[in-house]
Amino acid sequence: xxxxISPFHFPTLPVDGGIGPAKAPADKGFTETLRSAIDEVEQxxxxxxxxxxNVITGQEQDLHDTIIAVEKADLSFQLMMQVxxxxxxAYQEISRMQF
Amino acid sequence: MIETRxxxxxxxxxxxxxxxQRIVAENIANVDTPGYRTRDxxxxxxxxxxxxxxxxxxRGLVERPDGNNVDLDREGLLVAANQMQxxxxxxxxxxxxxxxLSAIQETR
Amino acid sequence: xxxxxxxQTGAAGMSAQxxxxxxxxxxxxxxxxxxxPEGGPYRRRQVVFEAxxxxxxxxxxxGVQPPAVTIREVVADPTPPELRYEPGHPDADAKGYVxxxxxxxxxxxxxxxxAVRAYQMNASAVQAGKQMIQxxxxxxx
Numbered sequence: 001x002x003x004x005i006s007p008f009h010f011p012t013l014p015v016d017g018g019i020g021p022a023k024a025p026a027d028k029g030f031t032e033t034l035r036s037a038i039d040e041v042e043q044x045x046x047x048x049x050x051x052x053x054n055v056i057t058g059q060e061q062d063l064h065d066t067i068i069a070v071e072k073a074d075l076s077f078q079l080m081m082q083v084x085x086x087x088x089x090a091y092q093e094i095s096r097m098q099f
Numbered sequence: 100m101i102e103t104r105x106x107x108x109x110x111x112x113x114x115x116x117x118x119x120q121r122i123v124a125e126n127i128a129n130v131d132t133p134g135y136r137t138r139d140x141x142x143x144x145x146x147x148x149x150x151x152x153x154x155x156x157x158r159g160l161v162e163r164p165d166g167n168n169v170d171l172d173r174e175g176l177l178v179a180a181n182q183m184q185x186x187x188x189x190x191x192x193x194x195x196x197x198x199x200l201s202a203i204q205e206t207r
Numbered sequence: 208x209x210x211x212x213x214x215q216t217g218a219a220g221m222s223a224q225x226x227x228x229x230x231x232x233x234x235x236x237x238x239x240x241x242x243x244p245e246g247g248p249y250r251r252r253q254v255v256f257e258a259x260x261x262x263x264x265x266x267x268x269x270g271v272q273p274p275a276v277t278i279r280e281v282v283a284d285p286t287p288p289e290l291r292y293e294p295g296h297p298d299a300d301a302k303g304y305v306x307x308x309x310x311x312x313x314x315x316x317x318x319x320x321x322a323v324r325a326y327q328m329n330a331s332a333v334q335a336g337k338q339m340i341q342x343x344x345x346x347x348x
Contacts, residue, residue, distance in 0.1 A: 117210055117213075121212060121216065123332065124217050124332040127220055128275040128276040128329060130325050131256045131321075131325065132256040132258045132276055178332055182335040182339065189343060189345060193345070193348065
């Protein structure tokens with residue numbers, strides 16, 4: 001499929017800095033955005049695993065660091081799923097448009 | 100990135116509060132150790148981004164003949180205060196995570 | 208250091224204070240003991256606290272932190288015994304004096320109360336640590 005479909009907005013919170021895949025402004029293509037979202041997920045997941053391993057070996061600084069890492073990994077996964085779902089929906093709409 | 104200013108502040112608050120509680124516990128454990136001096140964090144400084152979590156000696160405490168200056172009243176108050184602060188931090192953190200989640204899931 | 212260290216610190220404090228209470232109680236119980244297996248009256252004993260070192264019989268283990276506080280040793284009070292004139296007493300010496308431990312029950316009682324209070328404060332620290340762990344877990348609730 002071609003890439004000239006106008007991209008959609010990512011959820012951002014007005015007051016604070018935005019949430020969303022790092023370095024993927026709204027005018028990049030879908031695949032770029034999804035790619036950064038996936039990278040994010042992998043990185044945060046690896047972080048969370050490392051923290052959990054540290055808790056088990058007793059090297060963890062503080063338990064809350066682990067909890068926060070786990071939660072961030074989970075949220076980035078949710079974000080990625082949202083991105084994926086929107087892309088899938090967009091493609092489905094487009095394929096419906098074909099004659 | 101899953102990161103907001105609020106998250107960063109709260110993470111730091113929890114780190115500092117936990118570090119302070121550890122130091123207070125050491126003070127309490129050493130209330131009868133000859134020559135032991137009470138330690139604490141410079142709390143306000145520690146909260147800033149580059150603040151240090153190193154413990155410093157506390158000034159102005161009464162010293163007993165064996166050189167120990169741990170005041171159980173002071174340490175007891177700090178245990179309670181730190182505990183409440185930590186609880187506040189974790190509750191705010193939970194709220195912030197929920198907020199982020201609903202922003203992510205908001206459909207258009 | 209981990210947040211679990213908080214619990215270990217409190218536990219070490221509780222241990223040390225408990226030992227202090229034991230020794231003080233033994234002093235109280237033996238305030239009038241004129242005869243011991245080693246000979247002579249009971250000698251008052253007291254504990255010596257020490258910060259941050261492994262106890263003597265234990266060698267340092269790599270990566271393990273020493274306990275926040277330990278009882279380094281239990282020492283005997285060098286104060287000479289109290290002599291009281293009681294000629295009829297089975298432990299009286301040739302001149303009719305009996306040697307009693309140099310123990311002041313009031314002072315020992317105060318020491319014991321101090322140990323109890325310090326023990327409770329350490330227990331509060333442990334309790335606070337447990338609550339903080341639970342609260343961290345609750346972030347995910």
